[in-house]
Amino acid sequence: MLGNYLGYAxxxxxxxxxxxxxxHHPLDPAxxxxxxVIGAVVFLCATVLSEFVLTKQRPKASRVVGLVAASLALSFGIGMLSGGLQHFEDFPERGAMLIPFGLTLSFIAYVLRHEPARWRSIVGPAxxxxxxxxxxAFxxxxxxxxxxxxxxxGGGGHSHGEEAPAGPEEDEAGHDAQPEDQAPAPESSPVGEPDPAKTEDAGHADDGHSH
Structure with missing residues (x-):
């Protein structure tokens, strides 16, 4: 029972x-x-366990190569079909190719794996x-x-290229524009320089006409 479980799992x-x-192969091919490869090895180990170790009627030597090849093709066909269905929304274009191809490959591999005497059914009505x-399906x-x-x-109104409205710091020509309430104050005389008008009045007061 334990061996059958291990082979099944x-x-x-x-x-x-x-x-x-x-x-997910395109995301990280290596x-x-x-x-x-690990999945293929695990699947082939399960095939060997169930077909050669735990069975009383072992296949002939001429059948071993075909059995292993058909099992490997079946695993990849089922993997394409299952993976394409599960992740179709994530990879729709890839899933649209994997699902029909996996369906066809898994059917052919299943016939060669479990019903080799009925190989003509591959090109028959089935x-x-x-x-x-x-x-x-494709x-x-x-x-x-x-x-x-x-x-x-980005179609159907989901565009992300809308231009942001120009802020108060930019005018129509794209130059910085300063708000009216922040206009520069009128220029005043530099600190430390005497006012010419006051200097002239002081001169009249200090000449000889003042008593």
Whole structure:
């Protein structure tokens, strides 16, 4: 029971790491590439545990490579589908591509992984239905993504480029203008220099005509 639980949990943990790495990859390519690789390794470990260790009927050697490749493709397909759905609002354009592509890849990988004898169903009615669904999903989600991009791009009255009203310190020509109540005071004689009128009166008082 413990082994089955570990295999079951590792399957979803690996798919979750892959989905998060695929969606957020443009933000930090180096970091999320490492996370995607770790998720793929965890998913493959879960596959080995459930298909080779805990099972009584182990696959043939010729089937091992195909099983591992299909499991890895399935993990990435589910990761694209899950990550695109969860973070569509955050990355609408990327999600519009990941969801239909992940749906198609996960279906093909699932058939090759769990129903290899029915591989013809990939190009049969079931496969055609999946492809049509993926195309319709891409067209619809692309339209939604364009609408979200238009809303967040400054359209529809959400412009952030409005000019601030000119303050009292600027006139129409863009020069500093001083308010009327702060006009400069009339010039006065510098401190320490005698007033010419007072000096002339004092001269008449000190000449010989004054007694």
């Amino acid at each position: 590792a399957t979803f943990v690996g798919a979750g790491l892959i989905s998060g790495a695929i969606v 970091r999320y590439t490492v996370i995607a 496969g055609a239905l999946v492809v049509v669904t993926a195309v319709l 067209v619809g989600l692309r339209g939604i993504a364009d609408g979200l991009a238009g809303e967040s791009g």
